[in-house]
Amino acid sequence: MPIDETKSCPLCGRSTGIPLECGVCTSQKRYFSAGHFGFFFSDRLRDALLAFKFRQRKDVGRFLMGLLREKVERLSERFDLIVPLPVTESRLRERGFNQTYVLSEEIARMTHKPIDCQSLVKTRETKDQYTLGREARMRNLIGVFAVRDPEVIEDCRILLVDDLFTTGATVSEASKVLVRAKAARVEVFALARTP
Ligand SMILES: [Zn+2]
Numbered sequence: 001m002p003i004d005e006t007k008s009c010p011l012c013g014r015s016t017g018i019p020l021e022c023g024v025c026t027s028q029k030r031y032f033s034a035g036h037f038g039f040f041f042s043d044r045l046r047d048a049l050l051a052f053k054f055r056q057r058k059d060v061g062r063f064l065m066g067l068l069r070e071k072v073e074r075l076s077e078r079f080d081l082i083v084p085l086p087v088t089e090s091r092l093r094e095r096g097f098n099q100t101y102v103l104s105e106e107i108a109r110m111t112h113k114p115i116d117c118q119s120l121v122k123t124r125e126t127k128d129q130y131t132l133g134r135e136a137r138m139r140n141l142i143g144v145f146a147v148r149d150p151e152v153i154e155d156c157r158i159l160l161v162d163d164l165f166t167t168g169a170t171v172s173e174a175s176k177v178l179v180r181a182k183a184a185r186v187e188v189f190a191l192a193r194t195p
């Protein structure tokens with residue numbers, strides 16, 4: 001079941017029963033101004049997401065995005081540019097593709113908006129966020145994203161695309177550098193979020 005945005009936090013998608021910011025989002029700075037989420041991560045979705053991310057099953061990612069077509073089409077008025085959350089060059093070589101780019105391609109197909117996969121870069125590898133405590137998570141992310149071409153970003157309303165949203169710290173850090181590069185605003189889209 002896709003997530004019902006009328007019953008969840010508009011920033012992080014946490015189920016709140018009402019469309020108001022949750023306690024976590026009101027207690028910390030989020031550099032993105034809205035979050036849009038496809039599915040709650042569940043056991044049923046787990047195999048599909050792992051196949052998509054680690055076994056290069058692009059078809060699985062595309063299929064899941066197809067289920068979200070209506071939701072994605074409704075978003076099209078909200079942004080000008082699609083930016084996939086980047087991976088490092090070495091991760092790209094090792095994995096053969098960036099899963100967030102595959103999702104972005106589907107969004108581009110549905111909304112006829114351009115993708116920019118050059119301007120935002122990931123400068124070094126990070127430890128998996130879920131293995132770390134809150135302090136270490138923050139340290140892990142310092143300076144990890146950079147904007148290579150601020151002119152492309154300036155004044156754009158950006159849809160930043162990720163596959164799985166957990167705490168939101170990573171997309172918030174990426175949003176921070178985009179906002180500092182004078183993006184008009186950043187909204188986040190994630191295929192799934194943890195429940
Ligand atoms: Zn929230």
